[in-house]
Amino acid sequence: MKKWLSLLFVVAGMLVLSSGMAHAAKAETPTPKLILDGMELEPQVPPFLLNSTVMVPVRIATENLGYKVDYDNSKKQVTVSNGKKKLVMTVDKPTAYLDGTPMQMTKPPLIKSNFTLIPLRFLGESLGVQVFWDNQIKSVFMYSPSTPDPGSESGGKPTDPSDGGLIGVVDPSEGSGGSGEETSPGTVVPPAVTGNLNEIYYDPGTESVVLKYDGLIVPRDFKLDNPKRIVIDVPNGRYAPEFVPAVDFSLTNEGYIPVEGHEALRSIRYSMFGTDTKAPRFVLDLNQAWDYELSNDPGAGTLTIALKRPPEDKSLYTVVLDAGHGGTDPGAISISKKAEKDFNLAVVLKVKAILEGEERIKLILTREDDTYPTLTDRYTLANSVQADIFVSVHANSHTSPNTNGTETYYTREDSKAFAQLMHSLFAPATGLKDNGFRKHSVNLAVTTKTTMPAILLEAGYLSSSIDEPKLWTEELQNRVAQAIATGIKMQLNLQ
Numbered sequence: 285m286k287k288w289l290s291l292l293f294v295v296a297g298m299l300v301l302s303s304g305m306a307h308a309a310k311a312e313t314p315t316p317k318l319i320l321d322g323m324e325l326e327p328q329v330p331p332f333l334l335n336s337t338v339m340v341p342v343r344i345a346t347e348n349l350g351y352k353v354d355y356d357n358s359k360k361q362v363t364v365s366n367g368k369k370k371l372v373m374t375v376d377k378p379t380a381y382l383d384g385t386p387m388q389m390t391k392p393p394l395i396k397s398n399f400t401l402i403p404l405r406f407l408g409e410s411l412g413v414q415v416f417w418d419n420q421i422k423s424v425f426m427y428s429p430s431t432p433d434p435g436s437e438s439g440g441k442p443t444d445p446s447d448g449g450l451i452g453v454v455d456p457s458e459g460s461g462g463s464g465e466e467t468s469p470g471t472v473v474p475p476a477v478t479g480n481l482n483e484i485y486y487d488p489g490t491e492s493v494v495l496k497y498d499g500l501i502v503p504r505d506f507k508l509d510n511p512k513r514i515v516i517d518v519p520n521g522r523y524a525p526e527f528v529p530a531v532d533f534s535l536t537n538e539g540y541i542p543v544e545g546h547e548a549l550r551s552i553r554y555s556m557f558g559t560d561t562k563a564p565r566f567v568l569d570l571n572q573a574w575d576y577e578l579s580n581d582p583g584a585g586t587l588t589i590a591l592k593r594p595p596e597d598k599s600l601y602t603v604v605l606d607a608g609h610g611g612t613d614p615g616a617i618s619i620s621k622k623a624e625k626d627f628n629l630a631v632v633l634k635v636k637a638i639l640e641g642e643e644r645i646k647l648i649l650t651r652e653d654d655t656y657p658t659l660t661d662r663y664t665l666a667n668s669v670q671a672d673i674f675v676s677v678h679a680n681s682h683t684s685p686n687t688n689g690t691e692t693y694y695t696r697e698d699s700k701a702f703a704q705l706m707h708s709l710f711a712p713a714t715g716l717k718d719n720g721f722r723k724h725s726v727n728l729a730v731t732t733k734t735t736m737p738a739i740l741l742e743a744g745y746l747s748s749s750i751d752e753p754k755l756w757t758e759e760l761q762n763r764v765a766q767a768i769a770t771g772i773k774m775q776l777n778l779q
């Protein structure tokens with residue numbers, strides 16, 4: 285009960301903050317609270333804010349999410365595993381490996397009072413935990429993945445993972461209910477109602493279903509097939525008496541809102557669901573598979589389920605490939621007095637040769653010879669042909685001869701996943717030091733003003749005696765070109 289008192293305190297704190305006392309809380313930096321599936325966690329080392337990154341002890345993965353954590357003191361290596369997933373991180377190193385695939389962390393793991401702390405968001409992304417940061421109440425809301433995932437084929441009832449028939453219709457053969465969540469070991473059933481649900485409606489402007497509420501709710505969401513639907517459970521919410529659209533659950537099992545004018549969403553149903561503990565459940569009925577994005581804003585009391593069109597299976601993709609610099613602009617001059625523009629063009633022409641036979645890729649180069657299109661020319665070209673992706677190839681330079689290695693840059697969030705994917709192929713292909721992929725500190729024109737996922741590759745440093753001789757070899761250039769071609773195809777789901 286103690287934890288629930290803390291949780292209520294959070295709610296009370298939220299109400300206080302929203303009534304105009306936010307400045308009082310701003311004076312000090314409060315310790316962020318961690319709330320997992322509605323329960324406040326009390327880790328041995330409190331989480332803290334490192335610049336704007338919430339760092340949390342990696343142990344919460346073991347104690348609260350069922351993972352095993354091993355620490356190898358000699359290698360300063362932390363391994364988080366559960367038999368299915370294995371995440372390996374090294375103290376002070378920003379690259380982690382999830383099942384062998386490199387992933388970049390915004391901040392490397394660090395040791396504090398003998399505990400390893402890692403960025404919370406990274407923990408969430410790598411272990412499939414949904415993480416929401418509520419800046420107003422300095423709290424982190426985490427929702428553990430549904431176990432077992434009722435939408436997946438491994439759920440035990442692949443043919444009809446029922447949504448439970450909604451309220452009142454409890455099939456005893458379903459045991460703990462279709463989602464299986466309520467009684468899974470280790471899953472907390474919130475014992476208290478902390479949120480009042482006021483209204484649900486479909487907003488055609490944003491193609492979203494919006495649930496308005498007061499207080500605090502911890503939704504659980506998942507997808508079901510046959511027929512396709514999105515299910516949102518609100519275990520610690522209750523329908524307010526004035527809920528809109530009104531439904532009298534003593535007379536009917538569920539409320540029903542028909543939806544017209546959306547390609548996929550047919551209706552919204554809402555009910556009470558569960559065996560021992562009944563709780564509000566919302567079901568979005570779809571006539572075709574669509575993705576969705578759930579966002580919870582406790583400050584505004586709004587839970588939004590934004591419907592997302594699944595990626596199109598296009599027959600022809602346009603790729604713009606940009607050899608940096610050219611003509612009057614040599615780019616960096618290498619320690620052996622060679623010009624970066626020549627390296628860039630050589631690599632780009634090799635990528636072109638590799639992708640020549642790809643029927644589903646229309647490849648457009650910003651330059652094919654030693655000319656200088658302006659930066660405006662380059663992004664204008666990409667935008668005007670409505671390119672699907674944009675890749676700019678460069679080599680780097682630094683005043684310090686000791687700086688070396690490979691980097692991949694992006695600017696806009698929509699390019700991050702592409703940067704990560706490309707970097708995972710590109711960096712090993714160079715064989716040079718892996719400096720990771722990241723958001724560029726400068727708003728580079730080609731990655732900022734383009735309107736499609738756009739990345740800029742820096743193969744290595746022409747100012748480094750380690751990198752420079754290798755950058756001019758056919759071997760390195762061929763490997764890099766192959767990696768870029770593969771990265772492009774993978775990004776377009778062509779490989």
Ligand SMILES: [Zn+2]
Pocket residue numbers: 608609615616624678679680
């Ligand atoms: Zn350059």
